Amino acid sequence: MDRIASRLGGKLIVAAEQGGLLKLIGRFFRSLTLWLTVIYFVLGAGLCFAMHFVGERNITTAFLIYLPPSLWLLPLAPLMLLGLLFYRRCLMAQIAMGCLLMLWLGYPLVRLSTATGDGGETHEISVMTYNRGQNMSQSLQPFKNATHPDILVFQEAGGRAAGFLHSPDYAEFGHAADIGEFTLLSRYPIKDRSLVPAASLGSARAARFVIDWNGRPISVYVVHLMTPRDVLGFYMRGAFLWGILGVPGTPGAEKRRHYQTFWDQQINDASQIMASVRADANPCILAGDFNAPHVGYIHRMLAAELGDAHAAAGHGFGFTFPGVTRNPLSLGGPWMRIDYIFYDRHWKAVECLTEKKRPSQHRAVMARMRLTGGSSKP
Numbered sequence: 001m002d003r004i005a006s007r008l009g010g011k012l013i014v015a016a017e018q019g020g021l022l023k024l025i026g027r028f029f030r031s032l033t034l035w036l037t038v039i040y041f042v043l044g045a046g047l048c049f050a051m052h053f054v055g056e057r058n059i060t061t062a063f064l065i066y067l068p069p070s071l072w073l074l075p076l077a078p079l080m081l082l083g084l085l086f087y088r089r090c091l092m093a094q095i096a097m098g099c100l101l102m103l104w105l106g107y108p109l110v111r112l113s114t115a116t117g118d119g120g121e122t123h124e125i126s127v128m129t130y131n132r133g134q135n136m137s138q139s140l141q142p143f144k145n146a147t148h149p150d151i152l153v154f155q156e157a158g159g160r161a162a163g164f165l166h167s168p169d170y171a172e173f174g175h176a177a178d179i180g181e182f183t184l185l186s187r188y189p190i191k192d193r194s195l196v197p198a199a200s201l202g203s204a205r206a207a208r209f210v211i212d213w214n215g216r217p218i219s220v221y222v223v224h225l226m227t228p229r230d231v232l233g234f235y236m237r238g239a240f241l242w243g244i245l246g247v248p249g250t251p252g253a254e255k256r257r258h259y260q261t262f263w264d265q266q267i268n269d270a271s272q273i274m275a276s277v278r279a280d281a282n283p284c285i286l287a288g289d290f291n292a293p294h295v296g297y298i299h300r301m302l303a304a305e306l307g308d309a310h311a312a313a314g315h316g317f318g319f320t321f322p323g324v325t326r327n328p329l330s331l332g333g334p335w336m337r338i339d340y341i342f343y344d345r346h347w348k349a350v351e352c353l354t355e356k357k358r359p360s361q362h363r364a365v366m367a368r369m370r371l372t373g374g375s376s377k378p
Contacts, residue, residue, distance in 0.1 A: 026086065029082065029085070029086040029087075030086050030087045032082070032086075033079070033082040033083055033086050033087040033090050034087060034090055036079055036082070037079060037083070037090045037093060037094055037097075040075055040076075040079060040094075040097070041093075041097050044072060044097065044101050047064070047072065048072075048101065048295075050064075051064055051065045051295050051296065052295055052296070052297075052300060053297065053300070054297060055295070055296035055297030055298065055299075055300070056263040056266055056267055056292070056296055056297045056298055057263065057267070057297055058243040058260070059235070059239075059240055059242060059243035059256065059259045059260055059263065060240050060241065060242075060243030060244050061243065061296075062228075062240075062243070062263050062296070063232060063235045063240035063243075064240075065293045065295050065296040066228070066232055066293060066336065068335040069102070069295070069335060070335070072101060073098060073101065073102070076094060076097075076098050079094050080094050080095070123370055123371045124350060124368055124369065124370045124371075125150050125151065125213060125218075125368070125369060125371075126147065126148065126149045126150045126151070126366060126367065126368040126369075127149060127150070127151045127152075127153065127220065127285055127287050127341055127366070127367055127369070128143075128144065128147065128149035128151070128152045128153070128287075128364055128365065128366040128367075129152075129153050129154075129155075129222075129287035129288050129289075129339060129340075129341060129364065129365050129366075130152070130153075130154055130155075130339075130362065130364040130365075131154070131155040131156055131224065131288070131289040131339065131361075131362040132154050132155070132156055132157050132362075133155070133156035133361070133362075134360070134361035134362075138358050138359060138360040140364060141169055142358075143355045143358070143364050143366070144364075147353060147366040148172075149366055150186070150187045150188065151184065151185070151186050151187070151188075151211065151220060152170075152173065152184070152185040152186075153182070153183070153184050153185075153209075153220065153222040153287050153288065154182070154183040154184075154185075154222075155181060155182060155222065155223075155224040155288050155289050156181055156224070157178070157181065157182070157183040158178060158180060158181040158182070158183070159178055160178060160183050161176040161177050161178035161183050161184075161185075162176070164176050164183065164185055165185070170185055172187065173185035173186060173187060174186075174187060175187070175188065175189055175190045176190070177190045177193050177209060178193075179193045179194070179195055179207050180195050180203065180204055180207055181203070181224060182206075182207035182222040182224070183222075184207075184209045184220065184222060186209075186211055188211050188212055188213050188214070189211070189212040190209055190210070190211060190212075191210045191211065191212050191217065192208075192209070192210035193207060193208070193209050193210070194207065194208050195207050195208075196208055196221070196272065196273055196276050197272065198269055198272065199265065199268035199269045199271065199272040200265050200268060200269075202226075202265075205223065205224060205225050205226070205269040205272075205273065206221050206222060206223045206224070206273045206276075206286075206288070207221070207222045208220075208221050208276065208280075209221075209222065210282065216283075217282045218282050218283045218284070218285065219277075219280050219282040219283070219284045219285070220284075220285050220286075220287065221273065221276070221277065221284065221285070221286040221287070221288075222287060222288050223273060223286055223287065223288035223289070223290055224288050224289045224290075224291075225266055225269055225270060225289070225290050225291045225292065225298075226262070226265070226266055226269070226291060227291055228262065228266070228291060231259075231262050235259075239255075239259055240259075242255045242256045242259055243256060243259075243260075266291070266292070266298065267297070267298060267301075270290070270292070270298050270301065270302065271301070273286070274301075274302065274305065277305075277306075277344060278305075283344060283346035283347060283371060284343070284344040284346070285341065285342070285343050285344075285347065285369065286302075286306065286340070286341070286342040286343070287340070287341045287342070287365075287367075288339070288340070289338060289339050289362060290302075290338055290339070290340055291338050292338060293336045293337065293338055294308075294336065294337040294338075295336075299340075302340075302342060303342075305344075306342040306343060306344055307342060307343045307344075307347065307348075307349055308340060308341075308342060309340070309341040309342070309343065309349040309352040309365075309367035309369070310337065310340070310341075310352045310354065310365070310367075312348075312349040312352070313349040313350055313351050313352045313367070314352035314353070314354065315352075315353075316354065316356075317337075318337050318352075318354045318365075319333070319334035319335055319336055319337055319354070319363075320334055320336070320337055320338060320339040320354060320355075320362055320363045320364075320365060321334050321336055321337075321338045321339065321361065321362055321363070322334055322335075322361055323358060323359060323360045323361050323362060323363050324359045324360070324361060334363065339362055339363070339364075339365050340365065341365055341366075341367040343367075343369055345372075346371060346372060346373065347369040347370065347371060347372060348369065348370045348372045349367055349368075349369055350368045350369060350370050351367065351368040352365065352366070352367040352368075353365070353366050353367075
């Protein structure tokens with residue numbers, strides 16, 4: 001009997017020791033989950049703030065804004081597993097942070113429906129934009145025929161106005177004009193066209209077309225800022241880190257200034273276009289390939305003075321680029337908005353649609369806008 005009691009007592013001591021160890025392990029993982037959640041929140045909030053407010057003004061954040069937004073959500077998966085196993089309260093906080101991160105990165109633009117007008121309004125006009133470079137021989141006709149734009153603008157389409165005008169596929173447009181790489185088709189007479197001078201040496205980044213819209217002149221700016229493709233490809237080797245490492249007063253500062261040149265020119269070109277719009281006496285619409293993601297500084301700069309048709313009246317994510325990709329983080333589809341239709345205070349966006357499921361590098365965007373007289377900001 002004594003021997004049995006001794007064995008039983010030994011087992012109870014071992015069990016107590018194991019229970020204490022399990023509690024210690026549990027407390028460790030609870031603390032780990034809490035601290036990792038706090039670190040993720042602080043880093044995520046700081047990253048979003050930097051991308052939105054610094055963006056193209058620093059080569060590191062300029063590189064980051066072109067990455068798939070889902071990349072920043074990947075750490076949530078192991079964090080949520082830890083929360084589920086060890087700290088349920090943290091799990092709820094993690095879900096909330098994931099939602100906030102998605103909102104900050106542009107996902108609030110998901111809508112279930114669009115605002116629509118009466119149709120046939122005499123004070124409404126519809127504009128479509130499309131960068132036809134790298135269109136992979138894919139036709140724009142289905143989207144164009146479904147949306148019936150009054151004005152259709154193309155980038156990378158220099159000298160094509162006459163061809164479009166005589167094509168039966170574009171028979172609804174009675175007027176066409178081109179200048180530089182920009183082409184505009186219109187149901188209304190085109191009264192003038194000119195290039196907007198670039199802020200620095202190089203090709204013009206925008207063209208201004210004046211349309212006689214039922215007796216009222218309106219200005220349509222067709223925009224195509226420089227592509228950052230080559231710059232970003234170079235940054236992928238690690239050069240983007242000079243935005244952090246190039247501290248003033250160190251040898252890295254010169255490299256930072258060198259790599260920043262492209263983005264400074266991009267910002268200056270966008271500012272030059274905005275200066276032209278501010279000086280324009282006509283109601284203005286800007287449409288084209290801005291090569292500036294919706295989470296960056298250039299978009300924020302433009303949206304501070306102009307309305308973004310998709311943000312005001314769009315639905316879905318509205319992503320326009322890249323239309324064809326093998327990136328698993330985007331599930332094979334586009335992950336950013338760089339093709340926009342902006343408008344000044346004279347307009348109100350009524351509807352905005354982004355083309356879906358066409359394997360072209362860019363997807364077209366169509367917006368319908370109503371002339372309001374400019375009594376308020378967009």
